[in-house]
Amino acid sequence: MEILTGNQQLVKQINKNLVLDTIKKEAPISRAHISQKLGLNKGTVSSLVNELIEEQLTIESGTGKSSGGRKPVMLLFNEKAGYSIGIDLGVNYILGVLTDLQGNIVTEIRKNVHVRDYDSVLHILKLCIQDLISASPSSYYGIIGIGIGVPGLVNNEGEIFIAPNLGWKNTHLNSDMEESFHIPVIIENEANAGAYGEKLFGAGKNHIDILYVSAGIGIGVGIILKGELFTGMRGFAGEMGHMIIRADGKKCSCGSQGCWELYASEHALLEEAEQRLGTDKKNLSLEQLVELAEQGNEIVLQLFHDIGKYMAIGINNMINTFNPEQIIIGNRLALAKPWITDALSTFIRTNTLSQHQKDIKIDFSKLSSHSAAFGVSAMSIGSFLKGDYNKVKLQSGEGFSSPTDC
Ligand SMILES: [Zn+2]
Secondary structure (H helix, E strand, O other), X not given: OOOOOHHHHHHHXXXXXXXXXXXXHXXXXXXXXHHHHHOOXXXXXXXXXXXXXXXXXXXXXXXXXXXXXXXXXXXXXXXXXXXEEEEEEOOOEEEEEEEEOOOOEEEEEXXXXXXXXXXXXXHHHHHHHXXXXXXXXXXXXXXXXXXXXXXXXXXXXXXXXXXXXXXXXXXXXXXXXXXXXXXXXXXXXHHHHHHXXXXXXXXXXXXXXXXXXXXXOOEEEEEEEOOEEEOOOOOOOOOHHXXXXXXXXXXXXXXXXXXXXXXXXXXXXXXXXXXXXXXXXXXXXXXXXXXXXXXXXXXXXXXXXXXHHHHHHHHHHHHHHHOOOEEEEEOXXXXXXXXXXXXXXXXXXXXXXXXXXXXXXXXXXXXXXXXXXXXXXXXXXXXXXXXXXXXXXXXXXXXXXXXXXX
């Protein structure tokens, strides 16, 4: 058996990841073409491909066109070698998706959640995950990971520092989940997860400097710079919802005043609607307001116009700070696209520095409410394909403890 030093082992793993990534993106592709693309010699590519075939991550499929000699065997990525779970844990709902290793959806589950305390939500979450596991087709690796997007500050170790709209502080959701399922768990801020999802599968596919505005009950921003998620020193970057846009403005749960999300979120919309329509906000929903706007209700049209303007104020500040290629507006308020777009683009046109306006694209999420769930599922897949598959295979024999035991 070949014995490799630590460095050689690392180089080999890096090369293997590159080969797998190339197959994943460019399949069907031949060994010779991979070697050409990556500048690795044919023998190295061949031996790495053999390992990937043994590990069930790559399969051979027929022959391609010959460029002279023998027709080359074409390689495919085996996206059915395992499945990944992505959860968007909202303030009042849980959305879960089961995807294959290429991010194709197999099934999804959505539950409205009317409790917020950690133990009750954890119980419902585990039941949802168990349902997704049960729905997963049989495969070589089984479930390779669980990604969970949460509306709160998540540090680089995956601990939830604070989730104000859920009322959670210092929770170890990752270890609680790993103990139950014996599967690697990734916890990520939902706006970061959404940004990642849109970059890989949605509106951000062709851009590298993207700001994803997750406008739900609160507002969070996922920052993609040079194609990579930027999370800051401890993982807390992107808390733009608490950027102050009004000195001495409304009081915020963060302790500050005049924060952006108090004027431009779904919560802000419902509060304003309560005042202007004289209806208790408990009896109002974004969907109802959208319906009223469709019917031409003047009060509601003005309401959306004002929310669009406030959204633009925050977006203007971010554009002036980051000079991004693209802004993507996602999460719940993306539903109001037809009624906020005019106010938003007018404000940007008249206020944002003209140099920044050249070429900037302001788009709405393509994955709709699924950005975060797809994003965290893809994060789990990314971590698995970087080499964690050996670990997963080792653990997959252990089985899952039943969530109802908790
Ligand atoms: Zn605040």
